[in-house]
Amino acid sequence: MRSAVLLSVFGLALSAAAVAQQTAPAAGASGPAPSLTVDRDPIPSPEGDAATPSTGGNANLPNSQVERQGGTYTLRTNVGEVRLNATVLDGSGRVVQSLGRDAFHVYEDGVPQTIASFRHEDLPVSLGILIDSSGSMYDKRAAVGKASLDFVRLSNPQDEAFLVDFSFEPYIDQDFTGDIHKLEAGLSYVKASGGTAIYDTIIASADYLARNAKRPKQVLLLVTDGDDNASSTTLEEAIKRVQELDGPTIYCVGLLFGPDEDKRESRHARRVLTSLAEQTGGLAYFPRRLDEVDDIAHQVAEDIRQQYTISYQPSKPARLGGYRQVHVDAKANGYSRLSVRTRTGYFPKGAVDAPQAKAGGSQ
Template sequence: MMRNLMKLNYILSLTAAMLMAVAGADRPATAASNQQDTRPLRSRTDDKRATQQDVIKESDETLRLDVDLVDVVFTVVDRNNRLVPGLKQEQIELLENGAPQEIDYFEQNTNVPMIIALVIDVSGSQEFVLSQEKDAAESFFRSVFREGKDYAAIVTFRGDTYLAQGLTSDLKRLADSIRRIRRERIFRADEGLQSSGTSLYESIYLTIDEILEGKTARRVIGSDEVKRHAIRRAMILLTDGQDTTSQRSEKEAIDRANRSGVIIYSIGIGDNFRFGEVNTRALEELCRQTGGRAYFPQSESDLRKAFDQIVEELSSQYVLAYRPSNKAQDGSFRNIDIRIRGVDGLQVIHRKGYFARGR
């Protein structure tokens, strides 16, 4: 009887939480929420029933790249993995599928705005590191974020994905939403109540679909062609890299990022900084394919250093845009290669390519 009473209390609490989520769903994305997890992006069960036309919730509002113009954000490091600033456009050689391309736009990052999504795993596996993650994330935004110029959103995920803070240029709102984040509550299996799993790849896909390319992002970026391509879009993942319940695959998440020019950075962290629990292969692949880098801290000090390195990298990026010489609208994947003329031993880090527009 006691067990049944506990289940009933849980069901009543869950129902109340769902009603609160529905009530808050129509709030503007930039409004600060009074509590976390009030705005789910989509549930796994909804995806199971979705048709192909329903997969992208905001398809009519999604930001589309110009038919011809392709943008690439990149960083350059030397043999000692130190970032290389100060390069000029004439030093950049750009190839698409091996064919040289003419660069139409080139800019160092100093004046280039950013749209950032911080995506935090709040599943049970992050129980003992979430507090340190929150402190480091808040410090990160205070270091790199420029109010009035940059925009950011805070997303949490476990089995489902939740919008903790929509895109905003208000640093206080970001800090407040980070402080409100809490981990998933895990119930004992012998009580019939279990953890909801972890949907990493689905969270990446949804965050790009509905935040980094959603209606608010469209308003932020505006309609001017050059302005749109002078925007950097990045996602920072805080997770152990494990995925147990996604309806999306790793490849689908990578392809979605490359279609939108979103760079993924990951901080792979296991509970109590246990490195063996981290899926390093998956996180490294997500970052390698999209032009970011993966970090694997093994202490709180390492965690802060990882954020510091991301700050440094975001402050040393270059942006270029070009119109491909291949005008075919065949939906094919086009490989991108960037090289530096006249200097040996440099490595260019960028997304591996993009998908051409289909007919």
């Protein structure tokens, strides 16, 4: 029987125009907070709330660096730092992995920032695999399950992963583990029925990562075949919550094909998944056939392992609050044009913002 876990999260409203324009949104309460529910053994509930994460997890990750001695990774905290995971592509779309620190230039709200630390290595990841278990996913379960396991097999051996399935609400089928057999067993709990609560699942999973993850790098892999029709929150709230946490890079796989595909719903679902990915530095994939999903899992695993990690201390104090737009350029001899993919912005922790009116509208 599925038993509830007390994992509180905050839904803070953000207008659709603000997401598109990368400006600071108005904040406000948004009703019941989504949470993760256990489908297996109970997971101990964390103490405190989402605004003050426990120190047992990775609450300080946005202000952290990673040091490695031998095979051990150690998290070092520097107050006020922002960390970016960045993928660099050349003009032909090929990944570039030979750049040094001097090739990168970071801007926050258009103001140049000083890079405090720079790394290019395969850092271990804490990741959540989020599988749509709505009724329409019934015939896709086997292929999605296989791709999910292949994704984990191709990841860093020191990665940890948890498995969530969601329909009307999200359920944890397997807590954090590095054991592929436990994840495989967790997939047996995924049953196809009900609606599709994408936004609630993103918020609850990002908050769960912030509280419980042990690795310095966070990723969510979302696999769905439709549009959100069951969340109590909005797309804007989901994106803002991730940005407030300086949270996970989101990769989306939209299985938006088939004879019963609703073209209008499919277009909206594509926009939603693309926005989730672009705002967090990830990618959205839209395969034309189910047999392409496994190859996409390979691409995502490879992308994660090839990223640069860049940290800087913002020149604008966190206490001033407001959404911060981030842009990274890369220039190097031998390359005529380089593009950098990373998260587009964040909300600083410890900010003191004036009260604002609740934003209207939802997706």
